[in-house]
Amino acid sequence: MVSIYILTWLGVMAAQAAPGPNLAAVASVGLAQGRRPALFVVTGVASGMLVWSLATALGLGALIQAFPSSLLLLKLLGGGYLLYLAIKAARATLRAGASSAFMPEARTFSDGEAWRRGFWVLLTNPKAALMWTAVAAFLFGKGLSGLQVFAFGPLGALSGLAIYGGYAWLFSTGVAVRGYARAGRWFEGVFAASFGVMGASLVWSGLREAQR
Template identity: 35%
Template sequence: MTEIYLTGILLAFGAFGLGMLSPGPNILAVIGTSMSTDRKAGMALALGIGSGSLLWGMMTLFGLTSLIALYASLMTGIKIAGSLYLLWLGIKSFRSALSAVPITVRGVTGQRSAFGYFRRGLLIQMTNPKAALTWIAVMSLAMGANTPFWVGAAVVTGTTAISMFGHLGYALAFSTTPMVAAYGKARRWIDGGLGCFFCFASYKLITSRT
């Protein structure tokens, strides 16, 4: 029985994990803070962002399961919305791959303690207007109208771990200018690959039967 849901879970992990290869505002804040302040500050900020990912995942999971329980027909609309968002991410990645503009990083300033950076990271993640759409799209890849609750719980657990370790990895590895420069050289190829994956995930979601 577990194998039936494994494909969706792995696809959700893949979409979430590969999305972290294309730095958005959260990741750029971690990189910038590690470079402008120190690794400790960047890691505290990363842990705050990862904790925010856990909260968003839990809210999305309980929200979706409640809606599906009351209105099973809403799953079709949720799938369409998630598929369109993944397609938009794919188009955005392709546009970034075609652009020669280098990435710019900005650190979080004004914090004096590790807890201050953690709190700022949590606030950044929880006030991110795109987070809800991201989580709906990711969760929809694994869940359907009759999917058991443990599948969504597995997605939340796995993606939280990916977020935690991924952001911490950026704080550790990208705390030096040469690492940022090395990523900049490979960025367009990475974005092109991400565009292909997001378009594939969008197709899989819209054509899934569950």
């Protein structure tokens, strides 16, 4: 079981380190409000990971295996959402003043509001849904019980704390703030490209499955 956990954890960490709505939430708060609110966003994200691990342990993986069309729908919806975020970021790159998912957060958050921001971003993040669905399918496929699948959740939460905590520190430094002020449009362009590739790949994968 340990080797299965390690292999799965490596995949989870790779997914967490990649650009996504979780990173956007942490970066937007860190840029505007500093390290403490950004770290509370991170704790909210980690808490949401525990909820996803519980959901998978209660049978999400088994549901996807029993009804493959639900995974197809999730891919199409998740890919469409990522493409929507990519378009918003691209608009901000091409036109000053456009609304963007990655602009510094204007509204000041209390600690509780920052935690809830991270928590709900994670729960409504299609990338997280796809990741935990894949984790569940893999762990259940290896013969693990529901309790063992749930026990993997804290590992994912710990790596989330470490990875997104590092992002919170980075985006709350003066260097990051000044760098964003000087090259914000380039920053938006990088995120637009990343989300565009991720979203397009999910939609393409879903369409190919639909044609089979």
